[in-house]
Amino acid sequence: MDFVILSIVMLVIGIYGLLTKRDLLKVFVSVELIATAATLNFVMLTSAGNGLGQAFLVLAFATDTAVGALVLALLLIAYKKYGTSDIGEIMRIEQDKKEGEREV
8 A cells, every 4th residue: 555655646746847847857757757656556556466467567667668768869859959958948949930930
């Protein structure tokens, strides 16, 4: 039962970070925290003796790794392109670029 409480706490912290943080790296950490909370639930399902839980656990690890690699690559590309990792700043730069194209 302690794992359920830990999983819920991790999920709440991850959602809070996802909704309040503006830095791309902090958003990535929040998403990974949510994924870890889900993986913890799969571990609990596996420990219950159900073979289906092991399949879900392997799938969760593979998916989490792939998503993490993709997000880190996108984060690096965005930082190189815009010179910042602040979501608000990136959106402002893109809006300025679109407004500049409309005026021409």
